[in-house]
Amino acid sequence: MENYVHMHECHGHKISIIINRTHAILHSIAILFLIHYRLSFFFQHPPNITIPTLPWLLIFVSELLLYLAWLLAQSHRWRPVYRTVFPERLPADDKLPVIDIFICTADPNKEPSVEVMNTVISAMALDYPPEKLHVYVSDDAGSDATLRCTKEAWNFARYWVPFCRKYDLVTACPDVYFSSSEVDSGNFEGSEFKAAKTKMEVI
Template sequence: MATFTLHKETVQPWLPLKRAYIIFQSICVLFLFYYRISNLFISYPWILMTLAESIISFMWIFKQSFRWRPVNRSVMTEKLPPDEKLPGLDIFVCTIDPEKEPTVDVMNTVISAIAMDYPSNKLSIYLSDDGGSPITLFGIKEAFEFAKVWVPFCKKYDVKSRCPKFFFSALGEDEQLLRSREFEEKRDHVKVFIYLLLLSKVSPINKSIL
């Protein structure tokens, strides 16, 4: 029975060089242990050095399993099933303390999940607030209103970076290059009149209650 995969795996071309380097390092580690065993100077500094070298050597050995066969994987989008055959997807976003997990960041996570490129009728987003904070309740209401505008905007202009905080930051500027005038006007409208409004509502409440 043939195995069905959605990605293509290619071994990196410098695999022989990578393995030769690992083998060389392994020989060096063996020589280090040989030196320690053949020169037993039982003293406090010797014990500390041997212990430190042993810990570092074992840490290095355990990491080599990931480096022994480095591969590149590329998604084969042509093999993806049609939307009607995709399985239902449940996404849980968990939070507990608005002080350690700012409400704005939590809402950005929720909005990013809502805006995923996935059939909306098969996508369910759950926000679990173990702390029962009123800030989170208010934030999710505002995030829902923002998502009504943000999701259609992302789908219409095929936005890849669907986290508003990232998209409107300097890190998201590359995706906004060589766009139409209509896109720029709509982007500015969403940012100034909707996203910044969301921040102005949620952030002050977050600070005042805390």
């Protein structure tokens, strides 16, 4: 524990905290005044005026529910936290831990197999030591279509993952990469990259 290095740091902006808390306090005061008005209205109206009790109560209950929803949403605004990451503090590849990625799917009709396989291939192409990265697909439906797509995705990943690592691509999802109008060439440019990209499109 003595040699542990934090990969990120948490901090808060004082201006944001002051603004959020001031707004929450003022809003709460306004809510209390409105609740007092709703409750006291039944006792302050003239005796000769009939109040539609049921609609009034329904409106009051609806407002109380909205107040409760608003109050629950203030938890992350009361003290907002911002994180700063330090990727340069990462240890060497041989000291990184083993990562297991589980991708679950249940219905190929609601979760198209093509989209699931794009997620699988993107996970396989992460910038991480390949011997310490394990990707698993859990198909609760046991669909034959998912099994076939998994085999096809594995065959494609044999070419796609080295392509991403060689050219240091930021966009590791094949569907997003080939459908984007902006060319993500990583750290390489020129005829070599264009030829490799054309080959990947054919595969």
